[in-house]
Amino acid sequence: MGLVIIFALVTILGIFGLIRSLKDKNLLGAAFAFGTLAVFGWFAVMTFIHHGYPTAH
Template sequence: MGLVIIFALVTLLSVLGLLRSFKDKNVMGIVFAGGTLAVFGWFTVMTILHHGFPTAH
């Protein structure tokens, strides 16, 4: 359960970073925030699908 929360928080922060990078027209920020969003967003979705939410014991 803790892993899903951490992945979700990183994903949300990368969304905020991506939006801010678009606003500032920062290409390097867009690339890194987009990559972070893709990777951690994928980890978040797959962790929820694999382990379920809430986690079953």
């Protein structure tokens, strides 16, 4: 359960980073923020689907 929370928090920070870098017209920052958003968002969703919430014992 803790892993899903950490991945979700990193995903949320990636969203804020993407918005800020697009606002500042920083394309390299936007690319890295989008990559972070895609990878950690995917991991968060798939960990949530695979292990469920709350975790089953």
